[in-house]
Amino acid sequence: MTTTPSISGTELTHPQTQALLLKLTVLADDEIILAHRNGEWTGHAPILEEDIALANIAQDELGHAGLYLSLAQTLGGSDPDRVAFWRGPDDYRNTRLVELPKGDWAFTMVRQFLYDTAEALWLEAATRSTYAPLAEIAAKAVREEKFHVQHTALWVERLALGTPESERRTQAALTELWPYAAQLFQPVEGEAELTAAGILPDLNAVHARWTDLVTRHLVDKCGLTLPDAPTTQPGRDTHTEHLAPLLEEMQSVARQHPDAEVW
Amino acid sequence: MEDSTPSTVNLQPSTIWAALASVPDPEIPVVSITDMGMVRDVTVGDAGRVTVTFTPTFSGCPALHVIRESIEQAVRDLGVTDVEVRSTLTPPWTTDWIGDDARERLRQYGIAPPAPTGEGQLIQLDAEPTRCPRCGSLNVRMTASFGPTLCKRMYVCDTCREPFEGFKSV
Numbered sequence: 006m007t008t009t010p011s012i013s014g015t016e017l018t019h020p021q022t023q024a025l026l027l028k029l030t031v032l033a034d035d036e037i038i039l040a041h042r043n044g045e046w047t048g049h050a051p052i053l054e055e056d057i058a059l060a061n062i063a064q065d066e067l068g069h070a071g072l073y074l075s076l077a078q079t080l081g082g083s084d085p086d087r088v089a090f091w092r093g094p095d096d097y098r099n100t101r102l103v104e105l106p107k108g109d110w111a112f113t114m115v116r117q118f119l120y121d122t123a124e125a126l127w128l129e130a131a132t133r134s135t136y137a138p139l140a141e142i143a144a145k146a147v148r149e150e151k152f153h154v155q156h157t158a159l160w161v162e163r164l165a166l167g168t169p170e171s172e173r174r175t176q177a178a179l180t181e182l183w184p185y186a187a188q189l190f191q192p193v194e195g196e197a198e199l200t201a202a203g204i205l206p207d208l209n210a211v212h213a214r215w216t217d218l219v220t221r222h223l224v225d226k227c228g229l230t231l232p233d234a235p236t237t238q239p240g241r242d243t244h245t246e247h248l249a250p251l252l253e254e255m256q257s258v259a260r261q262h263p264d265a266e267v268w
Numbered sequence: 269m270e271d272s273t274p275s276t277v278n279l280q281p282s283t284i285w286a287a288l289a290s291v292p293d294p295e296i297p298v299v300s301i302t303d304m305g306m307v308r309d310v311t312v313g314d315a316g317r318v319t320v321t322f323t324p325t326f327s328g329c330p331a332l333h334v335i336r337e338s339i340e341q342a343v344r345d346l347g348v349t350d351v352e353v354r355s356t357l358t359p360p361w362t363t364d365w366i367g368d369d370a371r372e373r374l375r376q377y378g379i380a381p382p383a384p385t386g387e388g389q390l391i392q393l394d395a396e397p398t399r400c401p402r403c404g405s406l407n408v409r410m411t412a413s414f415g416p417t418l419c420k421r422m423y424v425c426d427t428c429r430e431p432f433e434g435f436k437s438v
Contacts, residue, residue: 149438
């Protein structure tokens with residue numbers, strides 16, 4: 006996690022800096038937690054190619070987290086490794102969507118599809134950020150994300166149109182995950198001001214594009230049924246019981262060897 | 269190096285570019301980091317300070333620190349003591365920067381070179397066509413959209429029956 010943007014960028018006001026720090030942290034937290042869940046398939050995926058694919062995807066997501074946290078560091082945030090490995094569940098701001106246990110293959114693929122499409126569309130919009138360092142990160146990450154979208158869109162299609170068993174599992178995964186996915190479009194405190202300044206994408210516009218894209222794929226192409234999403238969702242400070250054990254495992258090596266420099 | 273006094277060697281950027289052209293890509297050693305287009309800028313300052321700017325291929329590439337160290341060492345091997353290696357994300361790396369000569373070496377190595385990225389939309393669900401690096405057939409199937417490294421995918425050729433790796437077009 007050492008790559009930093011070369012341009013320090015436009016001047017931000019203090020409230021803008023604080024809001025952007027929070028936004029970068031929530032973006033990174035989603036990437037880190039989902040990468041860990043995907044990493045749990047390593048050695049366990051249904052076929053070798055998919056074992057490799059999910060590890061690749063996880064590696065990309067961690068790369069994106071590294072970009073966000075390195076930028077956060079230039080704005081006064083802590084060292085990226087510190088942020089990843091030394092915060093507990095009360096301080097993580099990931100969505101509940103990404104912390105749910107990996108479930109079966111359909112659950113993992115549907116979640117990844119919902120997440121990747123949201124991430125790709127958000128990044129695509131963020132390439133037009135007036136804050137140059139963020140626009141640079143988005144331009145980099147969106148090129149990687151398009152491969153995730155291609156991959157997971159195909160898997161969801163294959164599972165939904167496969168056998169009655171795979172269709173049943175895919176629909177069950179979508180029914181469970183859909184309400185959680187809405188949480189990806191909750192703004193952080195101060196986000197409206199950053200959006201007004203053109204620093205962050207308009208989250209409502211991204212949400213509308215996402216709903217359109219995933220509806221076309223999941224409903225029109227794959228024949229799945231979208232459940233109703235709840236009108237309100239708890240915030241990113243509310244977690245399920247699944248986050249604490251995930252962090253305990255993910256952070257165990259770093260915490261046992263706090264002085265380690267070479268892994 | 270027998271003399272480690274502050275750099276009195278005053279090199280031309282072209283000399284440094286030539287040295288960097290011999291630094292192999294850690295994951296695909298038939299091409300160099302300059303073949304890959306990863307080295308974006310080389311400057312020589314007044315006091316002989318050399319600054320090399322490079323860009324990562326993929327943000328999660330685990331070889332970044334190796335590349336950074338290799339760049340620094342290659343410049344030091346020219347007798348330069350003051351070296352700075354910077355990374356940049358802009359413009360983002362693209363496989364379009366891989367030159368024709370390097371594409372041919374990739375093909376001979378058994379890796380299908382990347383297709384041109386084109387000017388199309390970034391968010392699309394269809395992949396680009398790929399040719400078998402051994403027999404040149406377009407009658408190929410992607411067997412895995414991710415491969416042993418972040419920049420490659422797995423294919424099999426239905427004409428010559430050989431499996432092969434192909435570069436993603438990024």
